[in-house]
Amino acid sequence: MSSIFKKFIFTGFAPNLTNQDVKTACGLLFKPWSWKKGDSAEKIETWLKNYFSTKYAFAFDSGRTALFYALKSLNIKPDDEVLVQAYTCMVVSNAVVWTGAKPIYVDIDSDFNMDANDLQKKITNKAKVLIIQHTFGKPANLEKLLNIAKENNLKIIEDCAHSLGGKFNNKLLGTFGDIGIFSFGSDKIISCVRGGGLITNDDKTASKIKEYQTRLPHSRLLKIKQHLCHYPIFFIGKKLYSIGVGKWILAIAKKLNLTNKIIYKQEKIGKQVLFYPSLLPNALAKILLNQTEKISEFNNHRQQIAKLYNDKINNPKITKPDWTNESVWLRYTILVENPHKLRRLAKNQNIILGDWYSCPIAPADINITKSGYKAGDCPKAEQLSAMSINLPTDKNITNTDAERIINLVNQY
Numbered sequence: 442m443s444s445i446f447k448k449f450i451f452t453g454f455a456p457n458l459t460n461q462d463v464k465t466a467c468g469l470l471f472k473p474w475s476w477k478k479g480d481s482a483e484k485i486e487t488w489l490k491n492y493f494s495t496k497y498a499f500a501f502d503s504g505r506t507a508l509f510y511a512l513k514s515l516n517i518k519p520d521d522e523v524l525v526q527a528y529t530c531m532v533v534s535n536a537v538v539w540t541g542a543k544p545i546y547v548d549i550d551s552d553f554n555m556d557a558n559d560l561q562k563k564i565t566n567k568a569k570v571l572i573i574q575h576t577f578g579k580p581a582n583l584e585k586l587l588n589i590a591k592e593n594n595l596k597i598i599e600d601c602a603h604s605l606g607g608k609f610n611n612k613l614l615g616t617f618g619d620i621g622i623f624s625f626g627s628d629k630i631i632s633c634v635r636g637g638g639l640i641t642n643d644d645k646t647a648s649k650i651k652e653y654q655t656r657l658p659h660s661r662l663l664k665i666k667q668h669l670c671h672y673p674i675f676f677i678g679k680k681l682y683s684i685g686v687g688k689w690i691l692a693i694a695k696k697l698n699l700t701n702k703i704i705y706k707q708e709k710i711g712k713q714v715l716f717y718p719s720l721l722p723n724a725l726a727k728i729l730l731n732q733t734e735k736i737s738e739f740n741n742h743r744q745q746i747a748k749l750y751n752d753k754i755n756n757p758k759i760t761k762p763d764w765t766n767e768s769v770w771l772r773y774t775i776l777v778e779n780p781h782k783l784r785r786l787a788k789n790q791n792i793i794l795g796d797w798y799s800c801p802i803a804p805a806d807i808n809i810t811k812s813g814y815k816a817g818d819c820p821k822a823e824q825l826s827a828m829s830i831n832l833p834t835d836k837n838i839t840n841t842d843a844e845r846i847i848n849l850v851n852q853y
């Protein structure tokens with residue numbers, strides 16, 4: 442079949458968007474008075490508390506803001522060191538750098554999570570906090586990492602931006618450390634385009650976080666409008682993508698600033714933007730409440746699609762991740778010799794594969810010196826990021842779509 446008749450398969454592109462979200466967003470676009478204030482952000486906090494059975498939960502404009510305040514609440518001072526894995530995003534590095542602390546990059550293992558042996562080597566007497574990232578939804582090696590943290594008196598933040606609903610030894614990720622942080626960005630487990638959450642059981646930490654949160658401004662109206670516009674624009678853009686129009690709708694919307702950016706130009710050079718950090722707007726929290734009802738459905742679907750990849754990809758040139766039922770498989774990441782070539786071949790067949798992460802601190806167009814990462818710091822992260830390609834697992838991927846991807850990968 443000619444590729445113009447083949448359904449487009451996306452890896453990012455608002456994968457969690459539902460008709461209900463579009464309806465809610467369009468309704469909200471006509472009610473700007475309800476964009477900032479209301480009870481929805483508080484309802485998200487209650488949902489988080491119940492979901493994780495934790496004492497405290499806080500909502501923010503993003504995961505990066507949640508991480509920034511998590512670090513601040515742990516009394517990070519200039520000159521302190523924060524251990525964080527490479528094979529991460531610039532916004533994570535920024536959250537550390539903006540506290541005045543120094544990020545110390547720890548290498549990864551073949552599961553894209555922190556390598557406990559390298560962690561041991563990188564701890565100095567200046568180390569204060571360990572950030573444990575559960576990459577692509579897969580639990581890190583918590584047994585070892587938690588032990589090392591305990592031996593060295595390190596506070597622990599779990600970065601669950603990719604892993605809401607994932608587990609380790611049947612216990613929810615985010616509940617092992619002092620603080621857990623989450624992202625509700627457009628490509629994450631559940632989404633409101635831009636949003637974040639934080640949980641903790643510690644009274645002192647919670648009271649500090651509350652203080653920071655109380656001082657935060659509301660999101661700007663223009664920003665909320667962009668996030669609400671994301672819904673109808675992506676809804677129409679994706680529907681019309683296969684006839685070539687959708688691509689233009691999305692590109693023009695971006696150019697005209699009708700939609701938001703995931704990471705701003707200033708952030709790519711290590712600078713804060715003017716309009717963030719902020720509170721989670723009522724309007725976005727309202728959409729997120731729709732999404733919280735779908736979390737099990739979304740994650741079960743991701744696991745089922747990932748299982749198909751796991752069972753049916755049999756190309757000896759491809760390295761698959763080790764299987765675990767406890768991952769929520771936000772993206773199923775494989776390693777290939779030339780990911781750009783595979784991505785190109787896929788595109789010819791209307792399959793857009795993902796590029797998380799194509800360099801040790803992503804995205805590729807950042808000023809890496811501002812992240813504090815130096816070439817050679819984490820050789821394995823450098824090696825694996827040059828070979829990574831993500832297959833989609835989201836609710837839009839049918840078994841037939843997955844089979845198309847499997848065939849493509851097996852024939853590569």
Ligand SMILES: Cc1ncc(COP(=O)(O)O)c(C=O)c1O
Pocket residue numbers: 503504505506508529530532533574600602603623624625626635636637
């Ligand atoms: C590993 C990781 N942690 C934290 C974040 C921050 O999340 P947010 O985009 O909601 O700020 C991201 C963002 O993509 C991420 O990839």
